[in-house]
Amino acid sequence: MPKSVETSQGGKVTILWNQKVQTDRTIPNNKPDSIIRDNEKGTCVLIDVAVSGDKNVIKKEAEMVLKYEDLTIEIQRMWNVKKKAIPVIIGATGTISKSFRKYMSNIPGKHEVKELQKTAILGTAHMRTDVKVQYILTNKHRE
Numbered sequence: 001m002p003k004s005v006e007t008s009q010g011g012k013v014t015i016l017w018n019q020k021v022q023t024d025r026t027i028p029n030n031k032p033d034s035i036i037r038d039n040e041k042g043t044c045v046l047i048d049v050a051v052s053g054d055k056n057v058i059k060k061e062a063e064m065v066l067k068y069e070d071l072t073i074e075i076q077r078m079w080n081v082k083k084k085a086i087p088v089i090i091g092a093t094g095t096i097s098k099s100f101r102k103y104m105s106n107i108p109g110k111h112e113v114k115e116l117q118k119t120a121i122l123g124t125a126h127m128r129t130d131v132k133v134q135y136i137l138t139n140k141h142r143e
Contacts, residue, residue, distance in 0.1 A: 012040045013108075023074045029067045036108060037081065044081040046072060047088060047107060051120045054091035061087040061097055090120040 006015045016035040023030060034047040046068050052060045064087035072083040086103045090096055094117035104111050 013038050021071060021075065023071070023078065025074065027070050027074055030071050032068055032071070032085070037079070038108075042081050044072075044075050044079060044083045045106060045108075046075075046083070046085045048085070049088040051090055051092055051123060054093055054095040057089050057091045057095050058097050060089045061099065061103075064089065088116075090117060092120065094118070094121050 005019065006017070007013070014035075014037045016037070018031065018033060019035070020031045021027075021035070032046040032048045034049075036045045036047070038044070048064050048068065050060060050064070065085050068085040072085050075081065076083045084106055086106050088103065088107075089100075096113065096117065101113060104113065
């Protein structure tokens with residue numbers, strides 16, 4: 001798990017991980033997964049990540065953008081930066097939306113879509129295994 005706040009040498013970029021953003025007014029959704037603030041470029045990117053059911057990928061993307069709309073507006077006002085909320089939503093079997101690659105291109109660094117999909121699928125398989133083992137253990141006591 002990364003540190004909750006990481007600042008580059010010289011303070012050009014700050015990354016907040018799982019941190020609430022203090023704002024002048026009450027905003028209920030003030031804790032995205034990550035915030036990347038580039039002081040040199042005057043930008044701020046809010047990133048929220050989720051693995052959802054394959055049928056809900058597009059719906060979940062739209063919900064996430066709306067969820068952080070108030071926070072992005074407040075960040076722009078307080079920090080005087082260009083802002084963007086980026087949903088990173090992958091379906092449980094690796095499904096992505098048509099917008100996924102566009103969203104990913106707004107996140108600094110190199111990202112392999114296939115690797116992200118693979119991670120989502122492996123996570124789903126792991127959860128299914130845990131549920132299956134739990135079911136077996138629970139029903140074993142009933143015999």
